[in-house]
Amino acid sequence: MSPINILKPKVYYIWWLEENRKTMNYRLILLSLILYSSTLFAQRASSTKIVCLTIIDNNQVEIKWTKSNIDSFQSYTLYFSNDGSQFDSISSHTAVDDTTYIHQGINAFNSQKFYYVKVNGSSADISPTAKTLFILGIDVNINGYQADLFWDAFSDDLDPGMGEYHVYYDYPDGNWHLVDSTAQTSLRNITLFTCSDSIHFKVEISYNNICTSNSQVIAGLFTDIVAPDKPVLDSVSVDADGNTVIGWTQSDSMDAVGNIIYRYDGVKWNPIDSVWGYDTQFYVDAVIDPCIENYEYAISTFDSCGNNSPFTDLTAQRPIFLYNINYSICDLQDTLRWIVYMNPKNPVDKYEIWSSKNGASYERIGEKSPSAAVNGEIIFIHQNLDPGANYEYFIRVVMGNITASSCRKQVTTQNYKIPRFVETITADVLADNTVNTTIKGDMDVNNCIWNCWHFDGNQTDTSLVEQITKPDQNSSPFFVADNVDASLNPWFYYTTVIDSCGKLRHTSNTFKTIWLQGYTQNNTNYLNWTAPEGWSKGVEKYYIYRTVTGIEPTSPIDSVDGNLLKYQEAATTLPVEDGRIIYFVQALKKADSTEKITSTSNRFPLFKEATLYFPNAFRPDGTTNTTFKPVFSYFGGTEYLLQIYSRWGKLIYETSDPDKGWNGTSQNEPVEKGAYIYISSYQSVYGTPVTQKGTVVLIR
Structure with a gap:
C-alpha cells in the first residue's frame, strides 16, 4: 500500500456535507469540521520519524525510528518499498519503546530501499518516507585526481538530531578516512593524488551518536595524468673518446624524477634510454659513432607517476x-x-x-x-x-x-703517388636482383678516387653508382652495391680512377652481368641466359642453382660447359611449396691461377600450376571432414571464388579465401542434408581462367 496521504479525509468530508446538509443540524456540521481540522493538524505534526537505515552485510537493513508521543498508542506498522511507489507492511510492533527492526533478505547495496512507519492509536501518525543512502555516481574529472560524488537524500524531512552527511574514502591503507561533511547530497572537487588506483567511497549520516545510516561502497579510478614541464636542451657535443654527450637544464616540475633521451633515425624518434635523478643533467650516448652518422637528439621529463612531458623534438639539437x-x-x-x-x-x-x-x-x-x-x-x-x-x-x-x-x-699527408691500375673483377646479381660489383684498385697510392659507373643495354649515357675515396678505402678488392633491378635486363659496369690532383688516370674493363630468362612448356622448365662479358679468357662452366622453398641454395643442381647458354629439366616431380621454382646461374671464370672468380645471374621464377581437389561429401556434425573446401598442397592463383548452390539454384554460400570452406549452414542456420552444387573459379599463375564444378553431399 502507499503512504497515507493526510489530505484524503478532506475529500470524504466534502462528500458527506453534500449528502447531509439538508437533514443535519448545521451546528453539528460545524462541530464535525472542527474535529476534522484538529485531527488533520495532529497528523501533520507527526512526532515519529525514521532516523537510521543501517545496511548490514548487504542482505539486512536495521531500521530505527523515534518513539511516538501520541495518546492511546496501539502499535507501529513498518512499511517497505523497492521503488518508492508500491509499499507493503513488513512488521508490526505493539510496544511503544520497540523502535527497531531488522529487515532481512534484501540486496540493499544493489538498489535503494524505501521505508516509513505508521503509528496506530486514537489518531493517525505517519512518518516521512526514509530511503537507504544510495550513491548515484562518482564523476572523476578529466584531470584524473578530482572527483564529484552524488547521492540521494536520506529523507526529505530529516530529524534535527541527524546532522550532516559524512563522506569517507579508503586510500591508501584500506582504512576509512573522512573526506568531508556536508548538508547537501553531493560533494564536489574531492582531490586525491595517486598515480593510478581505484579508491572506494561511502556516505554515512548519524543520529545523535546512537545509530548510523550507511550507503553502498562505490569506486572511482584516480590517476595523475598531469605531465611535468619540459626540460631545456642545452647542448649536444662529442667528447674526446668519440661519444655523444647531451646536456640539459632540468624541468621546473618538482615531481620530476628523470628524463628520457630520444634519438632521431631519419624516419622517427626513438627513445634510447632513461636517466633517473632530478639532479642528473647530462647523458653519454656510446652506442652510435658520431664520426660516421649525425643524429638529432631530444629529451623529455617523466614524473614519479610515469607521466611524460612533451619531448623537445621541435627544438631538437644536432652536434657539429x-x-x-x-x-x-x-x-x-x-x-x-x-x-x-x-x-x-x-x-x-x-x-x-x-x-x-x-x-x-x-x-x-x-x-x-x-x-x-x-x-x-x-x-x-x-x-x-x-x-x-x-x-x-x-x-x-x-x-x-x-x-x-x-x-x-x-x-x-703523403707524397704524391699515381694509381697504376683499376680493374672491374666481376658483377654479381644478389638475391633481391640488385648488383654487387667487385673492384680491384691500387692501394699503394695515398689519395685517389674510384668512380664506379653503370649503364644498361638500352642506354647510351652512363650513371655514377658510387664514389670511393682513398684513404677511406684501404683494402682491395672492394665492393660497390647498386640498387637496380637486374632481372629486367643485363647491366654494364666499369670503374675510373682519379688521382689526388683530380686527373683521370685509368678506366677499367667493362663487365656485363648474366641475364637469366626462362619459360615452362609441357611440364618442362627451360632456361637461357646471356654470357658475362669482361673476362679476357671467358667462362669455364656454368653452375645451375634451384630453390623450391624460397631459401637460397648453397649447392648447384647441375652444371654445363661454358659454351652453353641454356638448360632444361622436368618440372612434374619438383616438390614446390608455394608454386614457385626459382633459378639462378653462376659462371666460373677461366683463370691461370687457383683463384676462383664467379659471376651470378638474376633470380628467375617459374611457376607450377596448382591442383585443387574437392571431396564429394562432408559431415558438419562429425569429428572429421566437417568443412567443405578444396584440398591442395599450395595455391598460387588469384581471383579465387567458391560458390555453393542448392538444387534449386539458390546461392547459399561463397568465399574468396581458398583456406576457408562451407560448414553446412546458410545465414547461420543448418541446411538440410543432401546434394549441393559447387562452382570454383580462379586465375592460374599464367593468367588463364580455371573453373571446376561438381556436386557435394552433405551428410548429417
Whole structure:
C-alpha cells in the first residue's frame, strides 16, 4: 500500500456535507469540521520519524525510528518499498519503546530501499518516507585526481538530531578516512593524488551518536595524468673518446624524477634510454659513432607517476658533423667541411677550428662566423701542411657560455703517388636482383678516387653508382652495391680512377652481368641466359642453382660447359611449396691461377600450376571432414571464388579465401542434408581462367 496521504479525509468530508446538509443540524456540521481540522493538524505534526537505515552485510537493513508521543498508542506498522511507489507492511510492533527492526533478505547495496512507519492509536501518525543512502555516481574529472560524488537524500524531512552527511574514502591503507561533511547530497572537487588506483567511497549520516545510516561502497579510478614541464636542451657535443654527450637544464616540475633521451633515425624518434635523478643533467650516448652518422637528439621529463612531458623534438639539437678531411696532395692543404650546429639554445657566436700535429697539444688555428654557412655547411682550408705528418681536427661552436664540439677526424699527408691500375673483377646479381660489383684498385697510392659507373643495354649515357675515396678505402678488392633491378635486363659496369690532383688516370674493363630468362612448356622448365662479358679468357662452366622453398641454395643442381647458354629439366616431380621454382646461374671464370672468380645471374621464377581437389561429401556434425573446401598442397592463383548452390539454384554460400570452406549452414542456420552444387573459379599463375564444378553431399 502507499503512504497515507493526510489530505484524503478532506475529500470524504466534502462528500458527506453534500449528502447531509439538508437533514443535519448545521451546528453539528460545524462541530464535525472542527474535529476534522484538529485531527488533520495532529497528523501533520507527526512526532515519529525514521532516523537510521543501517545496511548490514548487504542482505539486512536495521531500521530505527523515534518513539511516538501520541495518546492511546496501539502499535507501529513498518512499511517497505523497492521503488518508492508500491509499499507493503513488513512488521508490526505493539510496544511503544520497540523502535527497531531488522529487515532481512534484501540486496540493499544493489538498489535503494524505501521505508516509513505508521503509528496506530486514537489518531493517525505517519512518518516521512526514509530511503537507504544510495550513491548515484562518482564523476572523476578529466584531470584524473578530482572527483564529484552524488547521492540521494536520506529523507526529505530529516530529524534535527541527524546532522550532516559524512563522506569517507579508503586510500591508501584500506582504512576509512573522512573526506568531508556536508548538508547537501553531493560533494564536489574531492582531490586525491595517486598515480593510478581505484579508491572506494561511502556516505554515512548519524543520529545523535546512537545509530548510523550507511550507503553502498562505490569506486572511482584516480590517476595523475598531469605531465611535468619540459626540460631545456642545452647542448649536444662529442667528447674526446668519440661519444655523444647531451646536456640539459632540468624541468621546473618538482615531481620530476628523470628524463628520457630520444634519438632521431631519419624516419622517427626513438627513445634510447632513461636517466633517473632530478639532479642528473647530462647523458653519454656510446652506442652510435658520431664520426660516421649525425643524429638529432631530444629529451623529455617523466614524473614519479610515469607521466611524460612533451619531448623537445621541435627544438631538437644536432652536434657539429665534421666530414672526413679532404687532403689535397697537389696543394698540400686540408679542406675541413662540417654541418653547422642545429637549434642552439643560445645564438652562435663563432666556430673555432682546433688542430693537433703528430699527437701534440691542440691549438686553435682559425675561426668561422656562422654567417659563412652555405646550405647549412661551412668550409675551412688548412694550408701549408708538411708532407708525411698526421693532422687531427675538431670544430668547437661557441654559444655564449655554452660550447659543443664535433667528432675528431685525422688525416696523414703523403707524397704524391699515381694509381697504376683499376680493374672491374666481376658483377654479381644478389638475391633481391640488385648488383654487387667487385673492384680491384691500387692501394699503394695515398689519395685517389674510384668512380664506379653503370649503364644498361638500352642506354647510351652512363650513371655514377658510387664514389670511393682513398684513404677511406684501404683494402682491395672492394665492393660497390647498386640498387637496380637486374632481372629486367643485363647491366654494364666499369670503374675510373682519379688521382689526388683530380686527373683521370685509368678506366677499367667493362663487365656485363648474366641475364637469366626462362619459360615452362609441357611440364618442362627451360632456361637461357646471356654470357658475362669482361673476362679476357671467358667462362669455364656454368653452375645451375634451384630453390623450391624460397631459401637460397648453397649447392648447384647441375652444371654445363661454358659454351652453353641454356638448360632444361622436368618440372612434374619438383616438390614446390608455394608454386614457385626459382633459378639462378653462376659462371666460373677461366683463370691461370687457383683463384676462383664467379659471376651470378638474376633470380628467375617459374611457376607450377596448382591442383585443387574437392571431396564429394562432408559431415558438419562429425569429428572429421566437417568443412567443405578444396584440398591442395599450395595455391598460387588469384581471383579465387567458391560458390555453393542448392538444387534449386539458390546461392547459399561463397568465399574468396581458398583456406576457408562451407560448414553446412546458410545465414547461420543448418541446411538440410543432401546434394549441393559447387562452382570454383580462379586465375592460374599464367593468367588463364580455371573453373571446376561438381556436386557435394552433405551428410548429417
